Amino acid sequence: MNIKLRSLFCILLWVILPLATFVSCTLPANESIPLASFTENYVNVSIYLERNSEGNYFLSGIFLPPEGYHLYSKDIPIHGVNGLGRPTLLELAEESEIKALGILTESVEAQEADFDPKELLVYPAGAVTLSLPIKLPPGNHWIDEELKVTYMACSASQCKLPVVGKIVPIRIPGVNVFGHP
Amino acid sequence: MNKKLMLVLATAIFLACNFLFPKNPASPPEEIIAPPTDPALQPSDPQDLAPNGFTIVRLHPEDGDLQNMLADEAQKATALGQMPIVEFDATWCPPCQAIDAAIKSRDELMLKAYSGTYIIKLDVDEWRWDNGRVQDFRFDGIPVYFKLDSEGHQTGKVIDGGAWGEDIPENIAPVMDKFFHGK
Numbered sequence: 001m002n003i004k005l006r007s008l009f010c011i012l013l014w015v016i017l018p019l020a021t022f023v024s025c026t027l028p029a030n031e032s033i034p035l036a037s038f039t040e041n042y043v044n045v046s047i048y049l050e051r052n053s054e055g056n057y058f059l060s061g062i063f064l065p066p067e068g069y070h071l072y073s074k075d076i077p078i079h080g081v082n083g084l085g086r087p088t089l090l091e092l093a094e095e096s097e098i099k100a101l102g103i104l105t106e107s108v109e110a111q112e113a114d115f116d117p118k119e120l121l122v123y124p125a126g127a128v129t130l131s132l133p134i135k136l137p138p139g140n141h142w143i144d145e146e147l148k149v150t151y152m153a154c155s156a157s158q159c160k161l162p163v164v165g166k167i168v169p170i171r172i173p174g175v176n177v178f179g180h181p
Numbered sequence: 182m183n184k185k186l187m188l189v190l191a192t193a194i195f196l197a198c199n200f201l202f203p204k205n206p207a208s209p210p211e212e213i214i215a216p217p218t219d220p221a222l223q224p225s226d227p228q229d230l231a232p233n234g235f236t237i238v239r240l241h242p243e244d245g246d247l248q249n250m251l252a253d254e255a256q257k258a259t260a261l262g263q264m265p266i267v268e269f270d271a272t273w274c275p276p277c278q279a280i281d282a283a284i285k286s287r288d289e290l291m292l293k294a295y296s297g298t299y300i301i302k303l304d305v306d307e308w309r310w311d312n313g314r315v316q317d318f319r320f321d322g323i324p325v326y327f328k329l330d331s332e333g334h335q336t337g338k339v340i341d342g343g344a345w346g347e348d349i350p351e352n353i354a355p356v357m358d359k360f361f362h363g364k
Binding site: 042080083084085086113114115120152154155156157158159160161162 | 273274276277279321322323341344345348352353
């Protein structure tokens with residue numbers, strides 16, 4: 001009885017342990033790994049690594065300004081329109097081993113401002129998510145990387161201090177960490 | 182030869198005089214409703230003089246110590262019978278620029294609200310807004326206005342853009358009027 005129980009335990013160990021290891025090391029589709037989170041100048045920023053159902057990876061940044069505040073379009077110039085506003089950006093550092101596979105996309109469409117200059121596109125008040133399709137860096141281990149984050153939050157009558165090109169350290173898995181090249 | 186030289190010199194002097202002493206200055210002094218009576222009371226940057234019963238000056242860090250400059254400006258304001266107010270703004274701030282535009286366009290509501298004030302503008306980028314403060318001034322958004330006493334110290338009375346809604350004179354002016362004049 002004891003021997004049978006011991007054998008059963010060994011079999012379970014041999015089956016479950018590798019399975020558990022495999023499952024824990026694979027990023028399931030449509031799930032995400034938190035990479036960084038911070039609040040600066042009243043905007044909360046959370047950055048995730050996500051994988052969609054096709055197996056593509058994305059860096060996603062959720063920008064949450066204070067209630068009643070909006071952020072500016074990712075497409076306005078870095079120094080604003082006529083100097084006004086700052087874009088919302090999630091960028092790779094210049095010498096990053098992560099490769100962008102496409103352009104930054106936004107969760108909500110930016111709109112013309114209610115005031116001049118009209119080219120100063122703003123997102124509706126509230127959170128905005130920016131996503132960047134990426135190719136993970138080579139290797140089978142986690143590596144230290146840096147991202148750059150830019151944003152500025154304003155309400156209809158007040159602005160918080162902009163954050164421009166803030167370096168955000170992250171630790172990101174190499175492409176082979178999840179068991180697929 | 183000498184005649185030619187004289188002609189060239191005369192032309193140069195004529196051009197220089199016209200350049201240095203233009204007939205139509207950009208800001209005619211007669212537009213200033215409450216001009217300083219003493220030349221020594223001229224604000225730091227005379228071009229910033231608003232033409233309507235109030236004064237706007239801008240201070241820069243390279244000009245000296247902030248508290249000393251505020252004390253000087255507060256004295257000038259008091260001598261003019263105006264209320265010294267510090268305003269923090271920035272070039273990238275649309276609401277700040279909207280207020281400036283309303284004043285420059287001589288919006289009547291804004292001019293009335295600002296009458297009798299001496300606005301001392303400080304750019305938060307120049308003055309290093311860090312961790313919600315510029316020296317002794319604490320604030321979490323701009324534009325923001327601090328009342329000063331006649332010695333340039335904060336009185337504790339503050340108002341910011343959060344006090345009104347959309348940045349239009351109809352919203353801003355009544356709130357500012359009440360803040361400035363206690364109506």
